[in-house]
Amino acid sequence: MELTEKHVEGLKELLYKMADDQLIIGHRNSEWTGLGPLLEEDIAFSSMAQDKIGQAHALYELLEQLGEQDPDTVAFMRNDTQFHCCQLAELPIGEFDFSLIRQFFFDHAEALRFEMLQNSIFEPLAMVARKFRGEVKYHTMHADIWLKQLGHGTEESKTRMQNAINETFGLALGIFEPGDYETELQEVGIFAGEAALQAAWLEKISPIVQQAGLRLPDISEVTPAYGGRKGIHTPHLQPLLDEMTEVFRIDPAADW
Amino acid sequence: MTEREQGIWHALESVKDPEIPPLSIVDLGIVTRIEFLENEQPKVTLTPTFSGCPALKMMEQMVADKLRELGYTHPEVTTTFEVQWNSNMISEKGLAALKQHGLAPPPRHDGYIELDVLSDTPCPLCGSRNTTLQTPFGPTLCRSMHYCNHCKNAFEAFKPVG
Numbered sequence: 001m002e003l004t005e006k007h008v009e010g011l012k013e014l015l016y017k018m019a020d021d022q023l024i025i026g027h028r029n030s031e032w033t034g035l036g037p038l039l040e041e042d043i044a045f046s047s048m049a050q051d052k053i054g055q056a057h058a059l060y061e062l063l064e065q066l067g068e069q070d071p072d073t074v075a076f077m078r079n080d081t082q083f084h085c086c087q088l089a090e091l092p093i094g095e096f097d098f099s100l101i102r103q104f105f106f107d108h109a110e111a112l113r114f115e116m117l118q119n120s121i122f123e124p125l126a127m128v129a130r131k132f133r134g135e136v137k138y139h140t141m142h143a144d145i146w147l148k149q150l151g152h153g154t155e156e157s158k159t160r161m162q163n164a165i166n167e168t169f170g171l172a173l174g175i176f177e178p179g180d181y182e183t184e185l186q187e188v189g190i191f192a193g194e195a196a197l198q199a200a201w202l203e204k205i206s207p208i209v210q211q212a213g214l215r216l217p218d219i220s221e222v223t224p225a226y227g228g229r230k231g232i233h234t235p236h237l238q239p240l241l242d243e244m245t246e247v248f249r250i251d252p253a254a255d256w
Numbered sequence: 257m258t259e260r261e262q263g264i265w266h267a268l269e270s271v272k273d274p275e276i277p278p279l280s281i282v283d284l285g286i287v288t289r290i291e292f293l294e295n296e297q298p299k300v301t302l303t304p305t306f307s308g309c310p311a312l313k314m315m316e317q318m319v320a321d322k323l324r325e326l327g328y329t330h331p332e333v334t335t336t337f338e339v340q341w342n343s344n345m346i347s348e349k350g351l352a353a354l355k356q357h358g359l360a361p362p363p364r365h366d367g368y369i370e371l372d373v374l375s376d377t378p379c380p381l382c383g384s385r386n387t388t389l390q391t392p393f394g395p396t397l398c399r400s401m402h403y404c405n406h407c408k409n410a411f412e413a414f415k416p417v418g
Contacts, residue, residue: 040391040401047393054308058337127337128307134342134369134418135306138392141371 007188010181011122012066013084014191017179017229018113019059020085023075024237025106026052027244031093044142045099051135058128065124076248080237086228088171090237100150101164104143105172105205111136112200121189144208151212162214169217173198173224264290264298267326271318274311275396276414278353281315285345288338298323299332303341305417306397342367343417355380359399360413367418377413379404387411 003011029049036042060071068074083090088106093099114136117129150157176198185191202219209216227233247254257265268287273279281287281302289301300319304312316333323331343362346354351361360380363373374389377400384406392400392415400415 040393043395044391044393047397050308050310050397051306052308054304054306058307124337127340131304131307131337131340134340135397137369137418138415141392145371 003188004184006181006184007190008066010179010185011125011190012063012068013179013181013229014185015059015063015066015125017084017086018110019056019063019074020083021089021106021110021175022052022056022059024083024085024240025089025102026050026056027240028089028091028093028099029103032099037096041096048103048139048142051139055128055132055135058131062124062128072248076245078241080233080241081231083231083233083237083241084229085233085237086171086174086177087225087234088168088174088228090228090233090240091171092236095160097150097160097164098168100143100146101161101168102172103139104147104208105168106175107136107139107143108205108208109172109175109197109201111140112204113197116192116197116200119189120191125190147208147212147214151214158213161212165209165214166217169219170222171225173219173222174226174228176201177224177226177229179229258292260292260298261290264300264323264326267322268300268319271315271322274314274318276354276357276359278357279350280353281319283347283350283353285347285350286315286341287319288336293332295330297328297330297332299334301338302333302335303337303339304335305341308397341417343414346414354414358411360402360411362414362416365416365418369416369418373416374400374402374413377402379407379409380411380413381409382407 026049029045029052032042032045034042036045057071060074063074064070088102111133114129114133118126118133120126120129147161150161176194178194182193186193206216265282269280269282271281273281273284286302286305287300288303291299293299302316312335316335319333320331344364354361358380360377365373374392376385377387378385379387382404384404386405388403388405390401390403394401394412398414399412401410401412403410
């Protein structure tokens with residue numbers, strides 16, 4: 001089947017949301033640099049930030065090949081309403097429990113997304129997905145270990161993890177906000193779609209949560225935090241962008 | 257492989273990983289293709305160890321410099337994901353170079369990596385397997401941190417990547 005304009009539009013939409021997720025959550029992870037509760041966690045979140053920003057760059061490069069602007073311009077010159085990250089990605093780091101649960105929910109979703117995309121008919125995306133998958137493996141391992149440790153830790157750690165799960169689950173469902181081209185992407189084999197990804201994600205994380213002695217809220221009683229994919233964001237995104245782009249806006253040719 | 261291609265493979269063995277000086281980029285396994293373009297200039301294709309590896313741009317530059325040293329005026333160096341790097345692509349010589357640098361080399365793997373692969377990493381200093389993984393993240397993306405219960409030294413390992 002040949003790719004029509006709609007397929008290409010769908011592909012761009014998919015790449016933008018993936019790249020923006022990686023850039024924004026990568027930036028948030030980097031905010032733990034110097035603040036981690038343990039030196040190892042400081043390094044872990046900083047390393048994961050570096051991976052995600054590297055992945056964002058590779059995805060923006062794919063967009064450039066499809067006719068979009070170059071990665072720096074795309075990353076640094078847009079305002080919040082032009083970003084397609086999910087709202088989960090943009091929230092401030094909060095306390096460590098929130099950041100960990102966000103990492104657990106988000107990284108399992110992206111690991112599965114990359115797994116699905118390994119066989120995408122859009123070969124440039126399949127190639128990066130195969131690469132990212134190995135990198136993200138270390139991120140999901142990190143999240144799983146902490147979930148288990150803190151889920152079986154003290155009364156306080158259990159309560160904190162459970163509360164963070166309850167408060168973050170709806171935001172995590174926002175990852176899977178359907179795009180405008182779900183059918184087009186599926187019919188040609190570019191991507192199996194957000195609904196399939198959400199189902200795989202629930203199947204993956206449910207036993208891990210259970211083994212940690214914690215529970216997921218009843219999905220039918222939770223409202224997914226949609227909007228991010230369409231440029232509707234919380235008030236937390238624009239200040240992040242202002243900070244991230246400060247140097248670029250002062251001197252776009254700055255080098256170091 | 258033509259002789260001139262072979263010459264470039266050979267020359268690139270003297271281009272070292274800026275973060276691990278005894279290790280050449282050829283032994284690291286990131287040189288995926290060497291070819292000659294119609295204009296008789298060489299083109300070298302690299303693949304990143306990690307997408308976020310900050311040494312990559314520097315390595316591209318080092319390869320281009322080496323090619324110019326060989327007398328090529330317009331060499332091309334590019335990085336793509338066509339071949340996806342994994343730690344099995346490090347040569348035997350590369351594994352030995354890692355060890356020489358004090359980094360435990362990554363174990364060969366079948367693509368399926370779990371944390372227990374990292375938990376009994378042999379100490380590069382004394383060889384003991386009585387070691388503890390401290391964190392799968394380290395000072396660079398490709399390293400994990402360990403402690404040897406036998407010789408009581410902290411050490412780093414080049415981690416396995418699938």
